[in-house]
Amino acid sequence: MSNLLIPNPKEAESIHILREVAAQFERPVLLFSGGKDSITLVRLAQKAFYPARIPFPLLHIDTGHNFPETIEFRDQLVEELGLELIVRNVQDSIDQGKVTEERGRYASRNTLQTTTLLDAIEEFKFDACIGGARRDEEKARAKERVFSVRDDFGQWDEKNQRPELFNMLNGKIEQGQNVRVFPISNWTELDVWEYIKTENIEIPSIYFAHKREVFFRDGMIWTANEHVFREEHEQVEEKMVRFRTVGDMTCTAAVLSEARTLDAVVDEIRASTISERGARIDDKRSEAAMEKRKKVGYF
Amino acid sequence: MENRKLIKIATAGSVDDGKSTLIGRLLYDTKSLTTDKLEAIEKTSKQRGFDYLDFSLATDGLVAEREQGITIDVAHIYFNTDKTNFIVADTPGHVEYTRNMVTGASTSQVAIILIDARKGVIEQTYRHFFISNLLRMGHVVVAINKMDLVDYDEDVFLKIKEDFEALAEKSNFKPEQITFIPISALKGENIAKKSDLMSWYLGNTLLDHLEVLEPADLEENGPARFPVQYVIRPKTEAFHDFRGFSGTLYGGNLKVGDEVTILPSFTTSKIKSIQFFDKEYTEATPGAAITITLEDEVNISRGDMMVKSAEVPNSEKSITATICQVNNKPLRPGQKYTLQHGVNRVLAKVESIKTRIYADFSGEEPTEQLKLNDIGKVNLRLSKAIHFDPYEINKSNGSFILIDEGSFDTVSVGFIE
Numbered sequence: 152m153s154n155l156l157i158p159n160p161k162e163a164e165s166i167h168i169l170r171e172v173a174a175q176f177e178r179p180v181l182l183f184s185g186g187k188d189s190i191t192l193v194r195l196a197q198k199a200f201y202p203a204r205i206p207f208p209l210l211h212i213d214t215g216h217n218f219p220e221t222i223e224f225r226d227q228l229v230e231e232l233g234l235e236l237i238v239r240n241v242q243d244s245i246d247q248g249k250v251t252e253e254r255g256r257y258a259s260r261n262t263l264q265t266t267t268l269l270d271a272i273e274e275f276k277f278d279a280c281i282g283g284a285r286r287d288e289e290k291a292r293a294k295e296r297v298f299s300v301r302d303d304f305g306q307w308d309e310k311n312q313r314p315e316l317f318n319m320l321n322g323k324i325e326q327g328q329n330v331r332v333f334p335i336s337n338w339t340e341l342d343v344w345e346y347i348k349t350e351n352i353e354i355p356s357i358y359f360a361h362k363r364e365v366f367f368r369d370g371m372i373w374t375a376n377e378h379v380f381r382e383e384h385e386q387v388e389e390k391m392v393r394f395r396t397v398g399d400m401t402c403t404a405a406v407l408s409e410a411r412t413l414d415a416v417v418d419e420i421r422a423s424t425i426s427e428r429g430a431r432i433d434d435k436r437s438e439a440a441m442e443k444r445k446k447v448g449y450f
Numbered sequence: 451m452e453n454r455k456l457i458k459i460a461t462a463g464s465v466d467d468g469k470s471t472l473i474g475r476l477l478y479d480t481k482s483l484t485t486d487k488l489e490a491i492e493k494t495s496k497q498r499g500f501d502y503l504d505f506s507l508a509t510d511g512l513v514a515e516r517e518q519g520i521t522i523d524v525a526h527i528y529f530n531t532d533k534t535n536f537i538v539a540d541t542p543g544h545v546e547y548t549r550n551m552v553t554g555a556s557t558s559q560v561a562i563i564l565i566d567a568r569k570g571v572i573e574q575t576y577r578h579f580f581i582s583n584l585l586r587m588g589h590v591v592v593a594i595n596k597m598d599l600v601d602y603d604e605d606v607f608l609k610i611k612e613d614f615e616a617l618a619e620k621s622n623f624k625p626e627q628i629t630f631i632p633i634s635a636l637k638g639e640n641i642a643k644k645s646d647l648m649s650w651y652l653g654n655t656l657l658d659h660l661e662v663l664e665p666a667d668l669e670e671n672g673p674a675r676f677p678v679q680y681v682i683r684p685k686t687e688a689f690h691d692f693r694g695f696s697g698t699l700y701g702g703n704l705k706v707g708d709e710v711t712i713l714p715s716f717t718t719s720k721i722k723s724i725q726f727f728d729k730e731y732t733e734a735t736p737g738a739a740i741t742i743t744l745e746d747e748v749n750i751s752r753g754d755m756m757v758k759s760a761e762v763p764n765s766e767k768s769i770t771a772t773i774c775q776v777n778n779k780p781l782r783p784g785q786k787y788t789l790q791h792g793v794n795r796v797l798a799k800v801e802s803i804k805t806r807i808y809a810d811f812s813g814e815e816p817t818e819q820l821k822l823n824d825i826g827k828v829n830l831r832l833s834k835a836i837h838f839d840p841y842e843i844n845k846s847n848g849s850f851i852l853i854d855e856g857s858f859d860t861v862s863v864g865f866i867e
Contacts, residue, residue, distance in 0.1 A: 156724065156731040158738040160456045160665075161535075166739035167698045170680045171793065174752050198727040199739070202692060203684035286526045293525040312523070314553040314776045316863045318698070319790050319851050323858035337537055339528045423484070 161338055162195065162346070167318060168297055168334040169199040169281070173206050175322035176279040176330070180237070182268075183209040185221035186397040187354050188283030191343050192334060193228065194352050196281075207281070208235035212268050214260040215242045216378040216399040224355040239271040258380050259401035269305045272329055279322065281332045287339045297336050303327040344417045358416065360393045360408045371404040395420075454530060455665055460539045460554040460587070462578035463564030468595050472564065472635035473527055473540055474505020479642035479657065482529035483508060502636065524554045534661050548809060548823040549776040551581050552863060556849075559588040559668035560660070567600045567632070571613040576810035579614075583621040584772065584825070584865065586842060588668025590628045593656060597648065598634040604650040607632045620811045622842075631656050669736065673761035673839070674702035675847045677792040678754045682741055694725065694741040695750055697793070700846040701839075704742070705733040709759040712750055713837040718759055719744040753794035755837050763847065765835040770867045771850070772807070772841075774825050777861035779854060781820040781828070787852040787861070789832060797833035798852065804828065820862075828864075841865040 172179045181196065183189045196205045211225060229236045241260050244250045249270070250263045272280065286293045296312050298320050313321055322330055335343070347354060364375040366385045373379055375387040378400050392405035393416070410416045463469035474491075477483045483491070487508060495504040527538040539554030541547070555561060561582040565575055582590050592614055600606045611630045618628055631640055632651050639645035642657045654662065682694040704710075708721045724731045725741045734740050742756065750756075757763060775781055781800060789798035804827040806817035820826045841848030852862040 153732040156726055156734040156738050156740065158726075158735065160737055163698065163737050163739040167679070170696055170739070174680050174793070199696070200680075200682060201725075201727050201741070202686070202689045202694075203682050204686075287528045290525075293527065294523050309523070313860045314524075314549060314863075316553055316556045316776075316851055316860070317846060317849055318557070319792065319849075321790065321851065321853055321858070321860045323788070323853055325858065337526065337528070339530070339535075341530070342535070 161335075161342060162198075164318070164337060165192075165195045165334040166199040168320065168332065169196050171320045171322065172279050172281060172332050172334075173200070175320070178275065178277050179207040179279040179281060179332075180210045180275065180277045181205075181207055181281045182283075183211050183225065183236070184283070184397065185211070185217065185225045185355060186283070187343055187347060187358065188285065188335065190228070190352060190354055191338075191346060192281060192283050193232070193234075194350060195334060197232065205232070205234060208237055210237045210239070210271060210275075210277075210280070212264045212271065213238050213240050214264060214399040214401075215240060216260055216401050218355070218357050218374075218394075218397065218400060220355045220357045221397055224353075228353075237271070237275070239267050239274075241267045243267070244270065256380055256382070260399060261402040265305070272305070277329060278324065279330045279332050281334060283335055284333050285338050285340070285343075286333075286336050295333060295336065297333055298322050299331040299333065300324060301329050301331060305329075307331075341417075341420055344413075344420050348413045348417050355397065357394045357397060360391050360411045360415075362389055363392050363405065364388070365390050365392060365405060372406065373404060374400045376400055454533060454535045456535045456537070457560060457660060457663055457665065457668075458537045458539070458558040459560045459562055459660070460541055460551065460558035461562045461564070462541060462551055462555075462581070463562075463595075464542075464574060467564040467566050468635045469540070469564050470506030470508075471504075472562075472593065472595065472633075472641070473538055474503075474508040475635045475638055475641050476536075476538075476657065477508055477527065477529050478503075478505060479638060480529045480531055505635075524550050531657070531661060536660065548577065548581065548774065548825070551578065552585065552774045552776065555581055555585045555587060556863065559665065560591065560663060561587045561589075562591045562593050562656075565592060565594050565610055565614075567594050567596045567606050567610065570610045571617065573810060575614070576617065576812075579617060579621065580809045580811055583623065584774075586622065586670075586845065588627070589663060590623065591656065591659065592628060592630045594630065594632045595635055597632045597639060597645075598637050602632075602634075602639075602645070602647045604648070607651070617811065629653070629659060631659065670701065670844055671736075672701045672843050673763070674704050674736075674758055675700045675763070675839070675844060676704060676742065676756040677794060677847075678750055678752055678756060679793050680752060681750065692743070693747070694743050695756065696739070696741040697756075698739045699734050699736055701736055701844045703733055703735050704756075704758070706731075710744070710756050711759045711762055712748055713755045713757065713762070713765065714835060715749070715754070717748050719746040719748050721745075755794075757837075763837045763839050765837050767832045767835045768801070769830050769832065769836070769838070770804075771828060771830065771864035772825065772867070773820060773828050773852075773862045773864045775820040775822055775862050777854070777859050778822050779857075779859075779861055780822075781826075781852075781862055782818065786855060788855060789830070789836075789850050789852055789864075791836045791838065791850040792846060794836065796836060798830045799832075801829040801831050830864075838866050840867055 241263050244267045250266045365372045393408040410419045491507045525540045541551040541554035563578045633640045640655045678695045679697040722743045722745045724734050783800050785800045787798050805814040806826040807814045839847045848866045850864045851860050854861045
């Protein structure tokens, strides 16, 4: 019986990129947030190296303000696939006096992650950090390379990027430099969701509609929780919500939703008229918020 | 992911031609602009005192670009219709940005060249078309924009078409590879909606035209090329003796049972299995990122190439190529570089620079060096033979990049003759 393999071009491109990482770098690592994009990366890495194991560890920068469902999911995935997981905590960077906890209404540890990440890169001498960022997420990311070279300080020099021609990836770097690699650069949010559905990939429960204690601020739905600053007058209500992106609690807003199944979620994304980063509180700080954070080494 | 076809487009044109407006319009008309993005565009357009929506705001990503109102790097934009996924590499069309268009075009199948109906075919059009031809794009759409400013006049369209066709005679394109569409990106005429104001135009709208293109027709078909990217040896109990060669397949199909030759050793074997993840296939088509096992134990490492024994490519230590310089550092005779050909790397020395080619079909001149954005013909001597096809026959096996030994920057892209 003959069967013909006709590739899904975006999936094949991502697998090609992951194999280039394994071949060109000595100490690659996959930055794992527990979100759908990094979960998709793990599936792609499984496919790229099958029947061998994924030849690099996962690194999770834990802000301490993650949704418990995400952490649970992370540990289960690592166990099932026999992966190596490294966790570094933002709390440690705070305790070491390297960063100062933000105060007030919009306090978040999202920006603080950068320091913890850069320290981990130095500690383990990682030369390639694989991330699940996509160009369609945000306009500064639309200019990002697949292999994006960072200097000793983790900085991104957007005006001096290596051109990427055809699918030839140049991962040659100097001592101290590292490369951020984005294998799903060319995927859209809908591509990721449709892939999760076709491949039947498990994702944390917070992506599906559930009842949650929330409060409303600036037209967004915030999680009511000890980690999230809340004014007294901001009333807590129970709502049926789900999350569209999963960062930590202080920077991820929920959306009202009844979508309890993958099919319902995909339908909702297809019909949605609001971009996914529209629910990211960290991007609302200014029009160039993402570009500024990227320049100093943000993921 | 649902199996939509994927069409990759590079756009060429300057700010003045309304390129960003066109892309913004495509996003708007395919409902790819989300409410929050649209609101941001409305707000900024109003602040700037425009009485229309400035769609260019949707694509100009970097702060410097927003400040200066120009596009300074390749940006990637995504949209889809029910049947097709599109990726647009938005490349700046200004004179000094040849590098960016070459980069954007290298990952695309279709070029959209924008022409301002009021200006017609200008020097810049020559350059954009030259690069489309150099990179052997699968298809070129000549979008004659701002028809609203010339009263949607058919004669204007016909004159520009005629001028462009004269230019096209100097290229390698067949007439059916070039399509002319009169549009107004600002007003949305002939983008997604057929224009009532140009009833004289009987062809498809831009979006309809892009949708009927077939990826298979836009890529080359020829001999199968399988550069080995990574050797998979699980060393687990279940797969104790497994030795798989993974890579991306180009050019043509490979089948289980095919007699293959491995380069550079010229050893031969037969394909035992073709795998993708945990499934086996009897045959794979170009673009597939597969793992192949062979009947015999053959010593193969990264950078080697597997081909059908009846279709062995050229093996040379000395090559002639057209180079586009994509870095500030000029290319000069005597210089040494790392040459990356697909996933294989060898050392290369520039033996001589034959000519600098004018990027507008007007000829060539002798030169001592190739500067940023220059295109020229060079001879290279390599430390080891590479196994290539002429770029015309197989793009992935006919192109390479040069990497500077000091900075490790990608300094040139080459197309082998």
